[in-house]
Amino acid sequence: MENIEYLFAGFAVFWAALFIYLLTLQARLRSLHREIERLEERLAESEGKPAPRSRTVGNASSAASGSAEPSAPPANS
């Protein structure tokens, strides 16, 4: 059972890092979805006014017109 402490350390580092990464990612995704809901409510409140053209670039206007759930990217690995 030589070097078993290094084996344990290697697996522990991997799992700890993965756990922290997933927690951070979940917290960020949750806060972004809350922010999307809040901004959509504000947009809905100001709906009586004439809608101006979006100032954002690229496909930002299409991003603004979608649903709260972000749409799928074109492909994945």
Add this chain to the structure above:
Amino acid sequence: MNALAILLARVYEWRWVVLPPVAGVAMMAMIVGALVAAPREIIEGEVQRLMYLHVPSAVTMYAAFGFTAFASVMFLWKRDMRWDAAARGSAVVGVFLCGMVLATGAIWGKPIWGVYWSWDARLTTTLILFLIYSAYLLARSVAGPLDEQAARFAAIFAIIGVADIPIIQMSVRWWRTLHPQPIVFQTNPALPGEMLIVLLIGFIAIFALATWLISLQTDTERAAQRVSALRAEVDHREIA
């Protein structure tokens, strides 16, 4: 082409149903295989079992950065910010895996080489890859999620950065390094069959995990783009 895009979108919609259980089961199988089923290596001892985590992480890291470069090319071609989100998503996962490769490699190296770190060609080129994509993510995070000019420069940087991968892969042939010559990716792998099977399970596990993480991270980047677009829209309406 349109049918292919629809098929890809349909497959992508199933990612939450398929990827987490597949990744979870494969990771458990990999751990059991690595710690229990695989034979103990005579010279290196127990620490050699880190190979089932280290090698699949390295190969999947190449795939993640390769996808970052591919998505960057697609972004430059189509000018669609969804490709930028996909590039950022896979770069984050690539940097995470690269960090894990460096960490598990250092832990594996200590009892075998006597040091955690050496300026060996493969270690140094892997560290450079980690720094390249960390810089890419830093540059991309400083600019806004919908900053198209920053996305263009970052895409070019990501495409150039991927050139480090073949250098890492060939480093053990070009220079004298502490790493062994390739023993897995050759016509007759120099590993016993039991080790190869566990290694294959490790590849499936880490690849499924990385695919799930990339889709999760890409969704996060898309949500950040949407927040940025909505903020601009709200600001514009309130000013008008």
